[in-house]
Amino acid sequence: MSSEPVIRVRGLTKAYPMYARPHHRLLELLFGERGGRWRREHVALNDVGFDVAAGETVGIVGRNGSGKSTLLQLLCGTLTPSGGEAVVRGRVAALLELGAGFNPEFTGRENVFLNGTVLGLTRAEIEARFEDILAFADIGDFIEQPVRTYSSGMYVRLAFAVAISVDPDVLIVDEALSVGDEAFQRKCFARIEQLRERGTTVLFVSHSSQSIVQLCHRAIWLENGEIRADGVPREVVALYHRATLGGASDPVEGAPQPAAATTAEDIEVALEPCAAAVEFPRNGAFIGGATLVDEHGAHAPYLERGRRYRFGYSLHIESIVDDLRAGMMLRNRTGIEISGALVRPQTGLARTFAGGERMRIVFEFDCLLAPGVYFLSCGAMGVKDGREEFLHRWLDAFEFTVIESAGYGVRAVEPHGIVDLRFDAAIRPLEH
Template identity: 55%
Template sequence: MHGTAIKVTHLTKVYKLYDKPVDRLKESLHPLKKKYHKDFYALSDVSFEIKKGETVGIIGKNGAGKSTLVSIISGVLTPSSGHVHVNGRIASLLELGAGFNPEYTGIENIYLQGTLMGYPHAEMETKISEILAFADIGDFIYQPVKMYSSGMFARLAFAVAINVDPDILIVDEVLSVGDARFQTKSIKKMESIKQNGTTILFVSHGIEQVKRFCQKAIWIDQGKIRQIGDQTTVGDMYTDSLHLESLENSKDEEKHITKCNTNSSTQARIVSFNLSKKQLEVFDKLVVNVEYEIFDGYIDGLLLGIAIYDAERNYIFGPNTYLDKFEIISIKGVHTIQYEIPKIPLTAGTYFLDVGIFVEKGIVNLDYNQNIESFTISSDYFTEGRVYIEHNWKQ
């Protein structure tokens, strides 16, 4: 394990769920060992390795298994099966006040935490001034912690964990508590220990925080690892999945192509629609080929439009041949038109395309296909938002 901070192998955590409290007793006393419970897999066959000095973000929806995973790594929970190998001393912030005695003062709890982490009293005395300075809670340090607000708890807990020089620091959502000044101070301190080679596991729902702070990300979904890799790529995939899930669950949206033909005596139709490629990088060329058929001898004022939407059905861009003053072939037959964006400025995500054919400046619809095709863009973390706009800074 030289060079490895954490190695997780086939880790599984199963909880027994009972419909009624008495079912637990029935199960324990049943002569034939009848089961009264259902197995819930909080983690299922999870394996990964984290190198020393890496900063890794752990992302996923509520209930995905993130907190269970870091609790097992920290030694708070035991796995049902599998193994966790940890190389170094861990300081963890799993939840506010975890391991604190509410009847003890802040000072007493500092020494208690030091003891739990394996530090002798004398060594903790050398760290006490740094911890007090970082916590910055004044004379409350001499009061029982049961009197503390959640913000004061966060300050003290974080101050202890980050100032005891851990080899591995695990932070589970605690930065969501506290004011902006405290959060800034905490991030700066974590940046400092990161530079000194401390391995950091950073559990957060803030995907932008993970992109900015981490070097790698692990996406957990329903107790299993969905993806491991570059923090920007994994973060974008996770965000994209949430948007797509929202789209699929929406009662107002359909999963398949939606025909919106408002003219029963169709004069023209979309025959086919294809993309040059469906996986792109930001600023790649996007090429769309549309085949359409005209049934009448000639259609005056015929136009074709293509619309781009994001996964939440927000309208991104919708050019058409009329607005672009491009005359398309309007006589009977099957025709092909190509649409090209030389450098697509959209940021990472999945996007959907609609295509329609119209007359009367787009007022009358002859044939319209919604969500006919999709494409996915990936990119490094270099900007935010949906579209990159050329810009300059001056001072």
């Protein structure tokens, strides 16, 4: 990497005037600011400074409103700073928002030539790359239709295809890629990997912790327009999640730990079903009082990779059931089943349960998942009147987030993918 930074930011500040009433803007024009009488300022970015080296990939994390998009727009020159400076060297390609730079009345083909020209390509260069752009966007005959007829996914496909076609020195991407489907996102990140290998500097905003950790050399956490952390991606992401997701702090050595919940009455923090939850009809039992706790029995608002957790729920039997079984399943955001378990009553317990009985179902597991968002499903089944049936179940009932653990450590073998299988690996010389 060159010693001269490709991106140099010093004291960068952006403030927006805020008016309590629309006519206050006119009064300010007529009579002047009068010491800020008509307005107040919202500081979106405050005295931010950092360098990005050539070929470096930097991910930016932060809550909505933290200043991430403002920073990217200042770097691209679409906003003027209130103070400080941002210098970017080389050809810049940016994908800041859906369809930015597109004319909705022009066809996709016409917008490719328009947008490519804005990005610095000649007509001959655009014509030479057009088929590659069309193949990457994969929107078929819609390339000849006005882009106002496009879905949001088609917009972002074409916009990203044009942006990467210019072979940029610096690629700046906002959260627009989250609009595309899973297959297209994978294709985009694979292309970003190719650009990285060619030495392109990449700066992007993402809510995907896994993307930040796997793709980036470095991560920056913005909070209220200021840099809270700048460093190793897994460490920055862990700090960010701890601050935003809240929850109990790490236990103090020697301090008494809370007891684990074992019955419905002991539950202090029960999980609420998420918006995506699907409850199936009750058929002789019902599930309630679900909890997700750490190894000390403390409520776990998020899960840290490498630690042990306990998921439990109460099962209330309403009719006679034989061969009772209860289970759970973990799925990712695309619906892929990652792992699950099914448990039967322990030896010595009755095989037949009558109405009115209650029990607690508990599953303990090590969290070996990559950072990201996952869903828990749970259900119970048994034999009723000689037939095996579901008694009650919830699909994708509870959502939880996995984050990196500061104590997980950097290992010689870096895990990739959804699940960390705790590989051991080595590179050994061959004997001649």
